[in-house]
Amino acid sequence: MxxxxxxxxxxxxxxxxxxxxxxxxxxxxxxxxxxxxxxxxxxxxxxxxxxxxxxxxxxxxxxxxxxxxxxxxxxxxxxxxxxxxxxxxxxxxxxxxxxxxxxxxxxxxxxxxxxxxxxxxxxxxxxxxxxxxxxxxxxxxxxxxxxxxxxxxxxxxxxxxxxxxxxxxxxxxxxxxxxxxxxxxxxxxxxxxxxxxxxxxxxxxxxxxxxxxxxxxxxxxxxxxxxxxxxxxxxxxxxxxxxxxxxxxxxxxxxxxxxALESLTAETLEAVSSVGPATPLEITRHRTGEVRHPAQLLDTLGALGTLEGRDRIEYEVRDGARYYSFRKASP
Structure with missing residues (x-):
């Protein structure tokens, strides 16, 4: 103390x-x-x-x-x-x-x-x-x-x-x-x-x-x-x-x-680029290695939401799971 x-x-x-x-x-x-x-x-x-x-x-x-x-x-x-x-x-x-x-x-x-x-x-x-x-x-x-x-x-x-x-x-x-x-x-x-x-x-x-x-x-x-x-x-x-x-x-x-928030967002985008289409849990593992603390996954979820809002990524749902990848360019 x-x-x-x-x-x-x-x-x-x-x-x-x-x-x-x-x-x-x-x-x-x-x-x-x-x-x-x-x-x-x-x-x-x-x-x-x-x-x-x-x-x-x-x-x-x-x-x-x-x-x-x-x-x-x-x-x-x-x-x-x-x-x-x-x-x-x-x-x-x-x-x-x-x-x-x-x-x-x-x-x-x-x-x-x-x-x-x-x-x-x-x-x-x-x-x-x-x-x-x-x-x-x-x-x-x-x-x-x-x-x-x-x-x-x-x-x-x-x-x-x-x-x-x-x-x-x-x-x-x-x-x-x-x-x-x-x-x-x-x-x-x-x-x-x-x-x-x-x-x-x-x-x-x-x-x-x-x-x-x-x-x-x-x-x-x-x-x-x-x-x-x-x-x-x-x-x-x-x-x-x-x-x-x-x-x-x-x-x-x-x-x-x-x-630091922007660094997290950039790291998450790089992880999507490397392993996508991938779930948030897979993206977190790529970004941090072993997931030792819940905050590591929660950081990823927040960054994915921000990237989606900035139109940088998109996801499809399979059996309830989100699989994230780069947003496809509009035709």
Whole structure:
């Protein structure tokens, strides 16, 4: 566990960072404590027992107890960001989350399973592999519903500023990594800061996970570009991300994220050229080698959707699977 502080120009309000060790890349996740008379926590780490120890020790190091936290604000409903929400809620914190996130958590498992099976088949999965992905997704929905109980959270709307514990936040809809992801902008001691969650990270581009292997998976890269469109042109002095270091090169990180998305799209087009007609799963294997993480396939699905929208590729469906190749020239 690593804990550090960032202060604004007048050093009146500190933002303390609490790092959680997680098992999957990038091996850590960050939460942020806005240290005011009524402290606010942005995200909460993962659900593991060690994360509870981490958050307790991180607060103690800054002179706080769990009961001192007035509010928790969630950027997006991935387990490494909502894992300790129940702990904070039971200690008395009010939990705030984007309204579409809370609505998503109310989804019927059967509807989710139908989406997984249809998109899984389109990607090239068959038989047991589809059932494995369906079980993984429905289990994740049930887990996240327990962690971020919709009926016990206060919703906020994208584009509609809201106030928590006396502090005003501007919630920016930043999909791509997660379809209902929120960036949280606020003024902090003379600086405009952004709690970017997993939408904007300086050292690397977050995976285009968006909806997972579900309806809308092929929109992930286009959605990520839309997130960059919404962030671009804003005056932001400092960014507090969900992974990687705190950074100040806001415009440069938007540019590098766009460049990484275009690189992914170009790599996917090259893979279609080399192995097409091919399923998304075959294209992913050509692009990355062994598929070790779901994000590798999801990146491919998003890039294929973007390439199709740019009229660079087309597909035919065989037994539910999409087989992609270069778009044929019109006669």
């Amino acid at each position: 690593e804990e550090q502080s960032e202060r604004g120009a007048t050093e009146e309000t500190a933002v303390s960072r609490i790092d959680f060790d997680i098992e999957w890349p990038p091996k850590h996740a960050a939460a942020y404590l806005v240290e005011e008379p009524t402290p606010i926590l942005i995200d909460t780490g993962d659900p593991e027992d060690r994360a509870e120890t981490t958050i307790r020790e991180g607060l103690t190091a800054r002179g706080y107890d769990l009961e001192d936290i007035a509010a928790v604000i969630v950027t997006h409903p991935h387990s490494d960001h909502i894992g300790q929400v129940p702990l904070l809620r039971e200690a008395g914190a009010t939990v705030h989350a984007p309204r579409p996130v809370l609505e998503q958590l109310e989804r019927e498992p059967a509807d989710l399973a139908a989406g997984i099976r249809e998109i899984g088949r389109s990607a090239g999965y068959r038989g047991e592999a589809i059932e494995r992905e369906t079980e993984r997704a429905t289990s994740s929905l049930e887990r996240n519903r327990r962690l971020l109980a919709p009926e016990e959270a206060v919703p906020f709307e994208f584009g509609d500023p809201f106030t928590v514990a006396g502090r005003a936040f501007d919630p920016i809809h930043t999909p791509g990594h997660q379809v209902h992801h929120a960036g949280l902008a606020t003024d902090l001691d003379g600086e405009r800061v952004l709690f970017s969650g997993d939408a904007l990270i300086e050292p690397f581009r977050p995976g285009a996970i968006n909806v997972g292997l579900d309806y809308g998976a092929y929109d992930a890269v286009d959605d990520f570009h839309r997130a960059m469109d919404r962030l671009e042109g804003r005056a932001v002095d400092r960014v507090f991300p969900g992974h990687g270091p705190v950074f100040t090169d806001y415009d440069g990180t938007i540019e590098s994220t766009r460049s």
